[in-house]
Amino acid sequence: MATDRFEPTILCFACNWCSYAGADLAGTSRIQYQPNVRVIRVMCSGRIDPTFVVKAFQKGVDGVLICGCHIGDCHYIEGNHKAARRIPLLKKMLAQLGIEEERVRLEWVSASEGDRFASVINEVTDQIRKLGPFSRNGGEQHG
C-alpha cells in the first residue's frame, strides 16, 4: 500500500560488543521496529570518526544514530567515553552548518536490551520523519 509518508534513510553505527548484540536480540526476539535504519557494525563507538557522520550527510542520509555500550561497560574500557565527548562537539559544529542537532543521536544499548534497541530506532525514525528530508541544497552550486 503506497503512502505519501516521508520514509527517512537513517544510518546506525552499532558497536560489536553491546549494541549490535542488542540489535541481534531484538531480531531473535522478533520485536518489530521501523525499517528505516541501516545498521553498520563497528568494533566500538570510539571507532566512529566524526568524518563518518559528516560523510553520511554528504551522501544524503536524513539522520545518523550511534549506539555503544553503556558507560563503564566498554569492551575497550574507554572507547565510549570518547564517543560521549566527540558526538556532542560534532553536533555543535553541525548546528553551525545548519544541520539540526536531532539528526545525530548517541545512545547506549547493551546486549540484553533488544527491546530498548527497537524503541530507540522507533523514536529516532519518528523524530527524523518529523524533521523532514535532509537536503544540502547547495555546495555543489554557487548561484
Place this chain on the structure above:
Amino acid sequence: MAKLKLALYWAASCGGCDVAVLDINEHILKVAELADIVIWPVALDFKYHHVRALPDNSVDVCLFNGAIRNSEQEELAKLLRAKSKVMVAFGSCACFGGIPALGNLTNRAEIFERVYVEAPSSDNPARTFPQTAIQVDGNELELPELFDTVLTLAQVVDVDYFIPGCPPPVDLILKVVDALATGQLPPLGAVIASDKTLCDECERKKEEKKITKIWRPHEIIPDPERCLLEQGIICCGPATRGGCGARCIAANFPCRGCFGPPAGVHDQGAKLVSSIASIYQAESGEELARMLDEIVDPVGTFYRFGLADSLLRRKRVPSAAVGPRVEAAQ
C-alpha cells in the same frame, strides 16, 4: 632555452600570496631570468585582453591565488586554465577556500543585507544593492556577480599542483621555481608540502595529552617548550599537513590549519573534532557542557581555512531560499 611564460593571478584573496612571491628576495631575479610574466595584476599593467589574445596552452605556468566567489574570478580561472600548461593553486584560498570560505556560513542575500543595509556605516533606506548591469547615460556598465558559495580553484578548473599556506612559505615557492628551472616537476595533483602532519614535525616536548580546560590564545602566555595542545590551547597540528616549517609554533602561537588536511584525511574539521574531544577530560554532563562552552566557534576554529574544501562545503541553505542559479561548477 626559450624563456618560460608565467602568469600570476589573484581572485578572492588578501594579496598576501603576491607579497609572498616577492619574499623570495633576490631569487625573484632568477624568476625574471627564467620567465616572461604575461599577467600579474598586483605588479604589472597587463590587461585581460592581452591574456585572451594568447594562444591556448602557451603559458607555461599559472600561479593562481585566491578562492573563487564571483563571476569575474570564475571567468579568469577558466581563461588562465585554457592558456596555461600547468595550473598551480597557490596558497590556502586557492587550495581550500581559505578565510574567504568562511563566507560559506552565509550567502549572498545575507551578505548584501549586512553590508549595504545593517552595517552602522550604511545609510541606504532605498535598499540599493549592487547590480550586475546598469544603464548610465545610454551605456551599460557591468559588475561581476557575487556567488552564494565560495569555491576552491579545483572546484572550478582542473588543477595540476597545490602549494598550500597562508601565505606559502618561501622555501616551498623556491622548490617550485627550482622544479620549473630544471623541468623536474612532481607527479600531477601533488601537494607541494610534507605528507606528514604538523604534529609529526613539531619539535615541542610532548607528554600526555589530557586537558581539563581550553584556553583561547589571548588568555594565556604558553610555555614555549611544551606541546600547546597539552597546555590547553587548541592547535590544529593533529589534522594539518606539515611542511610549513612550523612558523606559528616557533612564534609560540598554535597552528590554525592553513596547510589543510594531510594525505588521507577527508575532512579536516571532523578530524579535529575527534582529536580535541578525545583529549578533553570530561565525564559528567557538567564537564561536557563546559567543554562545549570553551570551544566557542567549532566551524571557525576547525575549518578556518578549509570550509570550501570540506565534505559539506557550506552551511545548509534552506530549500525555500534556493533561487535560480547561474551555472553548475564542475
